[in-house]
Structures are given as structure tokens and as C-alpha cells.
Amino acid sequence: EDKVVQSPLSLVVHEGDTVTLNCSYEVTNFRSLLWYKQEKKAPTFLFMLTSSGIEKKSGRLSSILDKKELFSILNITATQTGDSAVYLCAASSNDYKLSFGAGTTVTVRA
Amino acid sequence: EAGVAQSPRYKIIEKRQSVAFWCNPISGHATLYWYQQILGQGPKLLIQFQNNGVVDDSQLPKDRFSAERLKGVDSTLKIQPAKLEDSAVYLCASSSEVGLLSYNEQFFGPGTRLTVL
Numbered sequence: 001e002d003k004v005v006q007s008p009l010s011l012v013v014h015e016g017d018t019v020t021l022n023c024s025y026e027v028t029n030f031r032s033l034l035w036y037k038q039e040k041k042a043p044t045f046l047f048m049l050t051s052s053g054i055e056k057k058s059g060r061l062s063s064i065l066d067k068k069e070l071f072s073i074l075n076i077t078a079t080q081t082g083d084s085a086v087y088l089c090a091a092s093s094n095d096y097k098l099s100f101g102a103g104t105t106v107t108v109r110a
Numbered sequence: 111e112a113g114v115a116q117s118p119r120y121k122i123i124e125k126r127q128s129v130a131f132w133c134n135p136i137s138g139h140a141t142l143y144w145y146q147q148i149l150g151q152g153p154k155l156l157i158q159f160q161n162n163g164v165v166d167d168s169q170l171p172k173d174r175f176s177a178e179r180l181k182g183v184d185s186t187l188k189i190q191p192a193k194l195e196d197s198a199v200y201l202c203a204s205s206s207e208v209g210l211l212s213y214n215e216q217f218f219g220p221g222t223r224l225t226v227l
Contacts, residue, residue, distance in 0.1 A: 004152070041200060042114075042218035043153070097166060098216070100152025109111050 002027045004091050006101035013110050015110045017079050022090030024071040033065050035071045036088040040065065043088055046074075079108045112136065114219035116202050122225045126189040131222045135204030136185070141165075143216060144177055144187050145201040153201055159185065192226045199223050 003026045011021055025033065032050040036043035047056045048067035049072060056063050065072045068094075076083055086103040093099075115134040123129050135142050140161050144151035156175065157167040162182035170177065174193070179185040189196055203216040 034219075041220050042203075044218070045215050090152070095166070097155060097158070098153075100154070102151050 002091065002093065002099040004089055004099050004101035006089050006104050008104060009102070010105040010107070012107045012109060013079055015032075015080055017108075018075065018077045019079060019106060021074040021076075021087050021089075021106070022071065023073070023101055025089075025091040025099075026070065027091040027093050028097060029094040030067070031094050031096070032092045033070060034090045034092060035063055035072075035074050036090065037085075038086040038088055038103065046087075076106070079106075081108050081110055084108045114202055114204055114217055116200075116219040116222055118222055119220060120223050120225075122227065123192055125194055125226050126191040128188065129224060130186050130188045130194055131200050131202075131224075133185045133187070133202030133219060135185075135202070136217055139206050139217075141205045142179055142185050142205040143205075144185070145203065147199045147201055147221070149198070149200035156187070182224075189224075192224075194226050197224055197226045 005024050007022045032048050034048050035046040037046055047063045049056060049063060052065055052067040060077045063074045074087060084107050086105050088103045089101045090098040114136055117132050121129055142159045144156045146156050147153040156170045157177045158165040159179045162179050175189055177187045199221040201221045202219040205216045
């Protein structure tokens with residue numbers, strides 16, 4: 001059975017701090033790794049990673065994939081209160097099914 | 111572009127009652143997904159449609175859950191009878207036609223929060 005594990009489950013930081021979120025996966029016929037941000041509503045897409053070692057960046061967020069060690073990290077620098085959310089990691093297989101992790105709850109305090 | 115629409119947004123029912131959720135995907139999106147997200151967990155795929163055909167329903171509890179997408183556009187998900195453990199947010203997502211060589215992003219609706227008492 002496909003498995004995606006995220007850590008930590010939750011963390012609390014202060015504005016301006018940097019956070020690193022971890023995601024490990026075991027997925028048959030792995031295709032890509034996706035990160036989503038979920039506030040009190042639907043998940044919104046952040047990144048899709050398919051190649052090892054190539055960092056993707058969007059503003060203060062960045063992510064990288066290691067296909068040999070089967071993990072990905074999501075970094076958020078200079079955190080703001082608006083970054084408070086649940087961050088979901090999902091692994092996609094060749095049939096485009098997504099297996100989600102349980103998420104990491106990030107709370108950024110002013 | 112209008113997003114994925116879902117209704118109702120909230121529903122409270124007693125166990126053993128029936129409930130139905132509705133989803134209208136983004137116009138032109140061929141693929142529609144229903145997910146169940148239990149509090150503290152990530153979304154779990156229940157069923158995937160490609161147009162009006164079922165692609166994957168391996169994780170749908172078919173003794174009580176059913177879903178249809180008769181005209182290949184909007185979809186309904188039904189639970190009959192509901193159990194306490196069905197309390198969750200039910201998310202609908204859609205994507206344009208899934209291609210062999212490219213990923214087509216899934217866009218999620220706001221979800222329906224179901225509470226079974």
C-alpha cells in the first residue's frame with residue numbers, strides 16, 4: 001500500500017523564522033511529489049517535483065526532491081502570519097492517483 | 111474562471127440517515143475526484159471519474175457509499191446509511207483530461223463538512 005509520511009505533525013514559529021517540512025514516501029510507480037497549502041478550506045497547489053535535486057522556488061517557498069532517499073522538503077523563509085496553514089504532501093503514481101500525507105500544521109505567531 | 115462548486119457546505123445528520131453531496135467541476139474538466147478528509151488526516155481518494163466513467167473506486171466503501179456522474183459534468187456522492195466514522199470533510203476536485211506525459215493539476219472545491227451524530 002502506498003504510504004506518505006510527513007513530519008513534524010505541527011510546529012509553532014515566530015514571524016521571520018525559517019521552517020523546514022519533511023515528507024517521505026513509498027509509492028509504487030512513483031511519478032511526482034506535490035505540495036499543497038490548506039487553510040480552512042480546499043487545498044491549493046504549491047509545487048510539483050519530478051526530478052531529483054532540482055529546487056523549485058516561489059517567493060519565500062522552496063522545495064526539493066530526493067528520489068534516491070524517497071523524500072522531499074518544503075522550506076518557508078521569513079515566515080509571516082499568513083503562512084499559518086496545514087501543508088500537505090502528496091505522491092502521484094503513474095495513473096495520476098494522489099496519496100496524501102497527514103499534513104504538517106504550521107502556526108506563525110506575530 | 112469559476113472554481114469547483116460543492117454543496118452543501120455543512121451537513122449534520124443522525125447515524126443511519128442518508129446524505130448526498132453535489133459537485134460541479136470547472137467547465138471542461140473531464141476528470142472528477144471525490145476525497146474524504148477525516149480530521150487530522152490527509153485527503154483519501156474515494157472515487158475518480160473520467161467523463162462519466164469510473165476510473166478508480168477501489169477505496170469507496172460500496173456497501174454504503176455510491177457516486178455517479180451521469181452526464182459527465184456534475185456529480186453526486188451519497189452515503190446510505192451513515193455511520194459515526196463517516197464524519198469528515200468531503201472534497202471534490204477536478205482536472206482537465208489526464209494525459210500520459212503531463213500532470214494536470216487538480217483543483218479542489220471548498221468541501222462539505224459532514225457531522226454524523
